[in-house]
Amino acid sequence: MNSGARPGLVGRxxxxxxxxxxxxxxxxxxxxxxxxxxxxNYPRGNAATWYNNPNRVGxxxxxxxxxxxxxxxVARAQQASALPQVAQPPAISYRYRNISYTLADYLERQxxxxxxxxxxxxxxxxHYRYARKDDARFLSFSMxxxxxxxxxxxxxxxxxIASLDxxxxxxxxxLAGSPYGATTVxxxxxxxxxxxxxxxxxxxxxxxxxxxxxxxxPGAGTPADVLRSxxxxxxxxxxxxxxxxxxxxxxxxxxxxxxxxxxxxxxxEWLWKPMGAExxxxxxxxxxxxxxxxxxxxxxxxxxxxxGRLLANGGRAGAQQVVPQDYLLDATDPARQPxxxxxxxxxxxxxxxxxxxxxxxxxxxxxxxxxxGQGIYVQPSSGLVMVLTSVWEGASGRQxxxxxxxxxxxxxxxxxxxxxxxxx
Numbered sequence: 057m058n059s060g061a062r063p064g065l066v067g068r069x070x071x072x073x074x075x076x077x078x079x080x081x082x083x084x085x086x087x088x089x090x091x092x093x094x095x096x097n098y099p100r101g102n103a104a105t106w107y108n109n110p111n112r113v114g115x116x117x118x119x120x121x122x123x124x125x126x127x128x129x130v131a132r133a134q135q136a137s138a139l140p141q142v143a144q145p146p147a148i149s150y151r152y153r154n155i156s157y158t159l160a161d162y163l164e165r166q167x168x169x170x171x172x173x174x175x176x177x178x179x180x181x182x183h184y185r186y187a188r189k190d191d192a193r194f195l196s197f198s199m200x201x202x203x204x205x206x207x208x209x210x211x212x213x214x215x216x217i218a219s220l221d222x223x224x225x226x227x228x229x230x231l232a233g234s235p236y237g238a239t240t241v242x243x244x245x246x247x248x249x250x251x252x253x254x255x256x257x258x259x260x261x262x263x264x265x266x267x268x269x270x271x272x273x274p275g276a277g278t279p280a281d282v283l284r285s286x287x288x289x290x291x292x293x294x295x296x297x298x299x300x301x302x303x304x305x306x307x308x309x310x311x312x313x314x315x316x317x318x319x320x321x322x323x324x325e326w327l328w329k330p331m332g333a334e335x336x337x338x339x340x341x342x343x344x345x346x347x348x349x350x351x352x353x354x355x356x357x358x359x360x361x362x363x364g365r366l367l368a369n370g371g372r373a374g375a376q377q378v379v380p381q382d383y384l385l386d387a388t389d390p391a392r393q394p395x396x397x398x399x400x401x402x403x404x405x406x407x408x409x410x411x412x413x414x415x416x417x418x419x420x421x422x423x424x425x426x427x428x429g430q431g432i433y434v435q436p437s438s439g440l441v442m443v444l445t446s447v448w449e450g451a452s453g454r455q456x457x458x459x460x461x462x463x464x465x466x467x468x469x470x471x472x473x474x475x476x477x478x479x480x
Contacts, residue, residue, distance in 0.1 A: 089186065098187060103122065106119065117194050118193065119193075125340060127341060132359075133333050135332065142178045146180065148470055148474070150468060159183075166446065166459055167449075171444055174443075180474065190357065193335065196354065197427045199360075200352055203349075203424075204311070208307055209387065210322075210326045211314060213380040213383065219241075223241075228306065234286075235251050236249065236303075241307070245387075246294075246408060246409070247298060248293065250294070253303075271343060283306060297396065297397055339353055361443050367379075367388070368434050368440070371383075371384045386409070387412050389409070409422070418480060420436060420437065430445055431444045
């Protein structure tokens with residue numbers, strides 16, 4: 057169901073708009089639609105401009121069509137797994153700052169491009185905004201970190217990675233002798249290398265250097281050069297969680313070196329096809345041919361939902377155990393984390409597992425999150441999954457906290473409306 061403007065309105069004469077408004081009520085503008093490029097039919101820009109307005113809606117739902125951006129396809133399943141509609145969808149409401157809102161209100165208040173809610177594998181709600189459709193492949197940003205983690209778990213179960221306590225340099229020879237090379241896979245999964253990798257999103261930090269190297273900017277060196285240059289330390293390895301995208305980049309390189317396959321091939325063979333994906337997905341790749349495992353996976357809304365359903369089902373797709381259940385629990389169960397990584401300890405709110413955010417709730421609840429409003433929230437005991445793709449402004453540390461707070465309130469409303477638990 058598309059909750060955007062009704063088809064046929066754009067470009068029609070004013071009298072027709074008025075006539076339809078008389079029948080249906082006023083046509084509502086979507087949040088910041090002109091800033092986001094509606095008048096230009098949501099352009100995509102190019103390799104230098106795709107990240108910025110007015111190109112965000114267009115580029116972040118079709119990055120493979122942006123000139124100059126290199127991608128690698130993740131092949132879908134031969135037959136998509138069913139994702140049926142609930143026969144009588146219940147209403148969803150939530151409270152935010154002591155005011156009650158509906159799901160439609162959320163879409164009118166926040167810059168969501170897609171929203172999907174599943175209950176026991178059935179679609180309760182599905183909405184597309186800003187002229188997006190169900191074949192759009194939405195950019196993950198840091199939700200990709202959780203996808204990378206799922207591949208690491210499978211690589212370990214298959215013996216491709218012998219031990220999660222192996223140092224990265226056992227597999228990635230380009231990092232031999234460097235501090236990241238000496239960091240274990242498990243420490244990387246928990247973002248606990250202890251190395252100081254700056255991620256302020258001010259254009260002058262280490263994540264900017266890594267991004268420029270990945271884009272092949274003149275004088276930026278290679279991504280491996282950037283990783284080898286990180287030598288400062290804020291704490292001993294394994295002691296504490298400090299968010300650092302470089303650690304996921306190293307994990308992607310471990311996967312490639314250990315398996316002899318690209319991350320895109322592994323994603324297709326180990327995850328996308330077994331899960332029953334409906335659409336091809338794709339990874340953006342760096343100048344050195346490595347997938348950007350820390351933030352550049354792209355998939356359709358329903359396939360993001362299928363991934364959430366897989367996680368809600370304990371890593372199973374039908375009768376097949378796709379992701380090892382024990383690994384998934386290690387990745388997402390607060391009870392299995394060291395004290396420093398539990399909810400309200402790793403951060404003031406979230407805990408952190410193996411590249412997953414852990415919510416402070418009695419019932420195991422966890423999330424994949426991207427910096428601009430991308431998220432998959434999962435509560436396995438209730439069978440509930442919520443997927444959001446968005447084009448929020450700013451970045452972590454510079455962005456108004458309000459969208460994050462309201463998204464969390466929406467998830468709690470989904471739980472309360474559909475039989476989940478919000479108890480802490």
